[in-house]
Amino acid sequence: MKEVVLGIDLGGTNTKFGLVDREGNIIIESSMPTDVHETIGTFQEALYKRSSVLIERANTQLVGVGIGAPNANYYKGTIEYPPNLKWKGITPFVDLFTKYYNVPMVLTNDANAAAIGEMMYGGAKGMRDFIVITLGTGLGSGIVCNGQLLYGHDGFAGELGHSLVNVFGRTCGCGRRGCLETYVSATGIKRTVYKLLADYNGESELVDTSFENLTADQITEAAKRGDKVAIAAFEYTGRILGMKLADAVVHSSPEAIFLFGGLTKADEHIFEPTKRYMEEHMLGIFKGKVKLLVSELNDRNAAVLGAAALVWKEKIH
Template identity: 35%
Template sequence: MAKNLIGIDLGGTTTKMAFLNQQGEILEKWRILTDISDNGSHIVDNIIKSIQQHIEDSGKTNADFIGIGMGTPGTVDRENGTVSEAYNLNWAKMQPVRQKIQEGLGLPFDLDNDANVASLGEYWKGAGSLEEDVVFVTLGTGVGGGVIANGKLLHGVNGGAGEIGHIAVQPNGYQCTCGKKGCLETYASATGIVRVAADMAKEFHGTSRLAELEQTDEKITSKLIFYLADNGDILANQVVDRICFYLGLALSDIGNTLNPASIVIGGGVSNAGNTLLQPTTKYFQENAFPSIRDSTKLKLAELGNDAGVIGAASMALQFR
């Protein structure tokens, strides 16, 4: 019987898991809530229990699987299979994730940073699947990324390759949680977009539904801002234009450095589609070196929420 793969996409709110075949097709997927209580001490145990249950329910045994891959927030030590500084999981201290999962499930296990893993998913089965040189940018609560060069995911000397969210786009700009100022993440993440809108609304004079909402206690989201922009709101369009300027500028820096075939934009914010992609492409082309402008294409990701589990499962192929 053909052996399958297990992919885990660990997030601060939910943990997504899936069984896949070796061609990267999802056979079964499910999710559980991520229990971050007691310093996140239940997270790995809950994953083990859930996978054991699903293996049993599907009439399979451990022998039907090659191995497990996982994407996780935080600082990942791939050599030792540990995770630390994943504050949204309450994992401030080092967690021996590989050791616990291998002992609990008896299968070989590998893990990597969640943005890298989503990149591997899009590279294997999504928008970058026909290219050996491709950069992925995920715009979500934060901004992450992954760089694939000559078909290999780059990690850098200290695991810091692909920290696209921390390219500085505005000198002395917004304070970032990383300690620097003016990082792309503070402008182009879902939270950053809301912050830009609040600041621009203070300076805005004219008629705008977004400006009106900013003056009430209405909860503003990046999704709402893009929706209003699509429907002709002047302020919302100005906000989107500014966000796309910063994003296009950062992506042109990446293009000029790496000249990938594609830069693929994913994460929740990318659901805005062409409203995000078209102005970002315009600013990318204005700031990119001519030969880069003509050869590196900006694209939207294709796998949505499945990128993480697919990319995670792809890491288990090494155990064949």
């Protein structure tokens, strides 16, 4: 039987999971709702049942489980104080899940998982120093230095979504103000559009959509049609992202920075200003040296793949 790792991308709303072979092929995948489960117990039971069906159906042998989750503590296998999950406090996810599977398990945050996926199966193959920025509901990041994922003392390294842009700025889910992800994320650009609708007095096709209903995809489509506010929103996003990437560069001196996620569908609308402002704010010795690239896992489920890749990389042979 083919050996596979179960990769799990645990999100606030949905959880995606799939069986990944050593070469990085997702053999079969599925998803289930996260937020209907009030307790970790019923969630893990449901996840076990559904993943077992996949394992059997694909006629495979499970050799490991990799989980990408928000606020994941790699060292302890715990999820700690996640703002977007119903399980509050500290959840010992890995310990509890050993009730179901007796194989090596690794838990890390979804952006770290994406970085490992990029290194093993994507555009970072052969690179030893790079950063992956995931642009979803929030902004996640995985930092690789000297070929190793940066975990730090607490296992929480690489939380660039909560680096500070403006301490008097936008309210953040973390309880502070002005974090990078309040500007640069699917949610962040929506907030920017609303700010700009005010500045431009509503000269935009986005004027008919409520705050609740507006999506990053709509903003992307509007920008591609030449909508002034949508284009300005990407410029604004790229300015802040570019500036903070220049700061990230002085920390870890990466060879490349990969952008992953929905916002990258805007292509040059997001890449051009981000690159321009990154170079404008870059310290001289780094100018023109750091590649800004689109993730090569963009069309695939990077967190499922990456969580599984981490197990293949660290736990098996």
